[in-house]
Amino acid sequence: MTIEDAAHSLYDFPAQKWIPYAFSAGAYAGKIKKEDKYKFFSGATECGNNIARKLLCKYPSYTVKDFIISEGARIINDDIKTESLGIFATYTEPDEIRIAKGVADAADEAIEKAGLSYITGGIKIRDVLYAHELYHHLERKDKSLYTVQKHFLLFRIGTWEYRSQIRCLSEIGAMAFAQKLTGLACSPYILDMFLLYVIRPEQAIQFYNRVMKICGEDEPCT
DSSP, X not given: XXXXXXXXXXXXXXXXXXXXXXXXXXXXXXXXXXHHHHHHHHHHHHHHHHHHHHHHHHOTTOOHHHHHHHTXXXXXXXXXXXXXXXXXXXXXXXXXXXXXHHHHHHHHHHHHHTTOXXXXXXXXXXXXXXXXXXXXXXHHHOTTSGGGSEEEEEEEETTEEEEEEOHHHHHHHHHHHHHHHHTOSSOTHHHHHHXXXXXXXXXXXXXXXXXXXXXXXXXXXX
């Protein structure tokens, strides 16, 4: 299977198919019931989508960079060097957004060269990364958002409950927000494969195999 075949396969995933993967790295992944994962995923996705809709309605002609400025965040132009760790964008409080610009641009070129532009709809990966980190900035400003509330019940003593934040909901919300704000045609999760591909192709294949295994479609790509 080629990277093109892998991209086609992941492109066909409906949003709910990504739920097991979205929760796979969470601290409480093994303790959250399947039906609760669906509920939390839906809530985080709706949260991200709603915020994006509000911004698009308020500023219909804005670019992603315009949104960042309007919401009081800043793009730091030095290229981050954490891509070897699979980290392609960062948000540093109170307002700094950085991305791996060189890797993002190389991934865009790889997508175009492979004839896969329909997967992204022509949206630049830079903009998706910027939008994703903008969501984290908005979370910092508004602690009432669904994705930063404490949903997971750790224990209960009588009428007293102790709940914890589910960290991966922040990422789920950011993914939904970035897709809605930019108009990206595919799930943002797919972009990780392309970003990895331009660094080390074998890591992109490992990513694909991991997704397929976690999401119940164990179809190794070699």
